[in-house]
Amino acid sequence: MDTPLPKAAPVRTASLGKREQTKAQNRELILDAARQVFAELGFGATTVRDIIRATPLASGTFYNYFKSKEEIYQAIQDDVALAIRPRLREERLNAKSVEEFISSTFRTFFEFVSEDRVNFQTMRHSADTSRFRVDTPETIAGFAELREDIEKAIAAGLFPPVDADYLMAAIVGVAFEIAERIAHRPDHDPAAAAAFATALFLGGIRTLPVAAPLTAGTA
Amino acid sequence: MDTPLPKAAPVRTASLGKREQTKAQNRELILDAARQVFAELGFGATTVRDIIRATPLASGTFYNYFKSKEEIYQAIQDDVALAIRPRLREERLNAKSVEEFISSTFRTFFEFVSEDRVNFQTMRHSADTSRFRVDTPETIAGFAELREDIEKAIAAGLFPPVDADYLMAAIVGVAFEIAERIAHRPDHDPAAAAAFATALFLGGIRTLPVAAPLTAGTA
DNA sequence: AGCGGTCCGTGACACGTCGTCAACTTTCCG
DNA sequence: CGGAAAGTTGACGACGTGTCACGGACCGCT
Numbered sequence: 172m173d174t175p176l177p178k179a180a181p182v183r184t185a186s187l188g189k190r191e192q193t194k195a196q197n198r199e200l201i202l203d204a205a206r207q208v209f210a211e212l213g214f215g216a217t218t219v220r221d222i223i224r225a226t227p228l229a230s231g232t233f234y235n236y237f238k239s240k241e242e243i244y245q246a247i248q249d250d251v252a253l254a255i256r257p258r259l260r261e262e263r264l265n266a267k268s269v270e271e272f273i274s275s276t277f278r279t280f281f282e283f284v285s286e287d288r289v290n291f292q293t294m295r296h297s298a299d300t301s302r303f304r305v306d307t308p309e310t311i312a313g314f315a316e317l318r319e320d321i322e323k324a325i326a327a328g329l330f331p332p333v334d335a336d337y338l339m340a341a342i343v344g345v346a347f348e349i350a351e352r353i354a355h356r357p358d359h360d361p362a363a364a365a366a367f368a369t370a371l372f373l374g375g376i377r378t379l380p381v382a383a384p385l386t387a388g389t390a
Numbered sequence: 391m392d393t394p395l396p397k398a399a400p401v402r403t404a405s406l407g408k409r410e411q412t413k414a415q416n417r418e419l420i421l422d423a424a425r426q427v428f429a430e431l432g433f434g435a436t437t438v439r440d441i442i443r444a445t446p447l448a449s450g451t452f453y454n455y456f457k458s459k460e461e462i463y464q465a466i467q468d469d470v471a472l473a474i475r476p477r478l479r480e481e482r483l484n485a486k487s488v489e490e491f492i493s494s495t496f497r498t499f500f501e502f503v504s505e506d507r508v509n510f511q512t513m514r515h516s517a518d519t520s521r522f523r524v525d526t527p528e529t530i531a532g533f534a535e536l537r538e539d540i541e542k543a544i545a546a547g548l549f550p551p552v553d554a555d556y557l558m559a560a561i562v563g564v565a566f567e568i569a570e571r572i573a574h575r576p577d578h579d580p581a582a583a584a585a586f587a588t589a590l591f592l593g594g595i596r597t598l599p600v601a602a603p604l605t606a607g608t609a
Numbered sequence: 610a611g612c613g614g615t616c617c618g619t620g621a622c623a624c625g626t627c628g629t630c631a632a633c634t635t636t637c638c639g
Numbered sequence: 640c641g642g643a644a645a646g647t648t649g650a651c652g653a654c655g656t657g658t659c660a661c662g663g664a665c666c667g668c669t
Contacts, residue, residue: 190616190665197618215460218655229619234657241434269595303522333598337586340567348563349556367556375593376488379552409636409645416647439626448648453628 198236200226205243214244214303245307252309255283256316263320272324274369276317277346281361281368284350304347314343345371417455419445424462433463433522464526471528474502475535482539491543493588495536496565500580500587503569523566533562564590 204225208217219240223233237243259279266272306314318339324330349364363380370379423444427436438459442452456462478498485491525533537558543549568583582599589598 188666194617219657220655230656231620231658232618235617239657273595302525306521331596331598332600333595334586336571337568337583338590338595338598340571341564341587341590344563344565344567345560346563347567348559352555352559364556367553368560371557371560371594372590373594373596375597376492376552376557376591377550378594379550379557381551407637412635413646437626438628449627450629450649451647454646458628 197228197232200228201233201236202243202247206247209244209247214240214305244305248305248307249309251287252307252313255280256309256313258283259313260316260320263317263324266324266329269324269330270369270373272320272329273342273372274365276342277365277368278362280346281350281353281365285353285359285361302351314339317342342372416447416451419447420452420455421462421466425466428463428466433459433524463524467524467526468528470506471526471532474499475528475532477502478532479535479539482536482543485543485548488543488549489588489592491539491548492561492591493584495561496584496587497581499565500569500572500584504572504578504580521570533558536561561591 201222205217205222208221208225212221217240219233220230222240222243223230237246259276262275262279263272266275318335321330321335321338325332325335345368349368353359353361353364366380420441424436424441427440427444431440436459438452439449441459441462442449456465478495481494481498482491485494537554540549540554540557544551544554564587568587572578572580572583585599
């Protein structure tokens with residue numbers, strides 16, 4: 172569609188040859204279809220056939236790109252984890268105090284997930300009867316990174332010498348569980364959630380911010 | 391096997407008739423098989439056929455007792471939740487202080503899961519690549535109960551007026567995530583884990599117990 | 610341009626699981 | 640004892656799975 176280029180050099184620059192091009196295109200085609208179908212049906216109800224049907228491709232082609240439903244789901248999740256992991260790490264490494272370390276972690280995480288429609292839609296659909304969380308290699312690496320950063324912070328005297336493994340687990344547990352609650356609430360408010368989690372980790376229950384009185388619950 | 395009872399009354403007392411008897415027996419047969427197969431294969435890899443094959447029954451019979459793999463899994467999980475829920479509730483209602491409320495919750499929960507082989511085996515197997523948690527109706531009711539108890543504790547002046555929903559989520563998140571870590575560690579120590587979680591909720595990171603120096607991590 | 614080699618999309622295939630159902634067996638009760 | 644009700648059985652059609660021989664399009668070389 173650009174300049175027709177009389178017939179000159181079959182440049183190996185921008186387009187890497189038709190082969191590579193359709194390969195990348197097909198991969199994106201399948202991934203997009205998968206994201207959509209997962210969001211619509213949930214992970215459990217989705218079949219490889221559903222995904223490939225949402226695509227102009229044949230069923231066999233799927234297996235040239237992914238081994239199974241599990242693998243493509245992992246690929247999708249990994250993309251998400253890959254997007255947030257460096258941001259989290261950077262903020263933690265720049266942290267000058269426990270406060271900064273904790274609050275930036277929660278703030279960034281909650282902001283991210285409250286913007287990430289697709290992924291949380293998928294989780295929700297399974298929520299009818301059961302909910303599940305998939306920890307991909309990338310996610311697990313992110314957890315390990317958090318633990319390392321905690322250990323570094325301890326070595327630097329920023330944190331008291333606590334059990335880094337348990338502390339990591341506690342942060343992860345609270346982050347995911349509260350993220351779920353954010354998604355369930357009418358007003359998604361990542362900032363308030365981050366304030367809550369941060370106060371909890373810094374000073375415990377007694378220093379938590381007082382709840383808005385509207386949280387009546389029943390009726 | 392007891393006294394042969396010449397031919398007297400076909401008593402409707404201890405044994406409720408052969409019909410009811412085999413019905414209950416078959417149900418237990420299927421449930422036992424399911425527990426075993428789930429623990430061996432994990433939830434995802436298990437099929438209804440696998441379960442029924444571990445049984446002397448025919449495939450159609452399964453569906454007289456459970457609608458699907460999901461439903462029987464829920465039934466199993468519900469049994470577990472049913473066993474621990476009243477204990478947790480009782481301890482919380484007897485709590486005279488924030489300390490008691492929090493510490494008894496974590497202690498009871500961690501002790502329970504560290505004894506519950508079957509259930510955590512199942513979770514583990516999926517852990518190769520992905521992990522998941524199923525929240526059954528009974529489990530969800532347990533969460534709601536925790537939130538109600540928090541609200542009661544706030545009303546009674548035991549807790550400051552915090553966001554009960556978020557606090558519940560935080561407790562649940564930490565409880566499950568740390569339970570997972572306990573299972574992964576060589577020395578299952580529910581008491582230490584409970585002490586950690588309790589200190590976190592009562593006073594925040596700075597009041598956490600100091601870790602045993604052996605937690606080297608690498609090597 | 611033309612030509613072999615390679616890559617990869619294609620859809621049919623063999624196999625297994627799913628949930629159902631008509632036929633059969635066992636229990637119940639008058 | 641005999642008929643009705645309850646429950647078990649295994650075969651069945653529909654569907655999903657992963658594979659593979661085929662064939663057409665692309666690549667690089669002459």
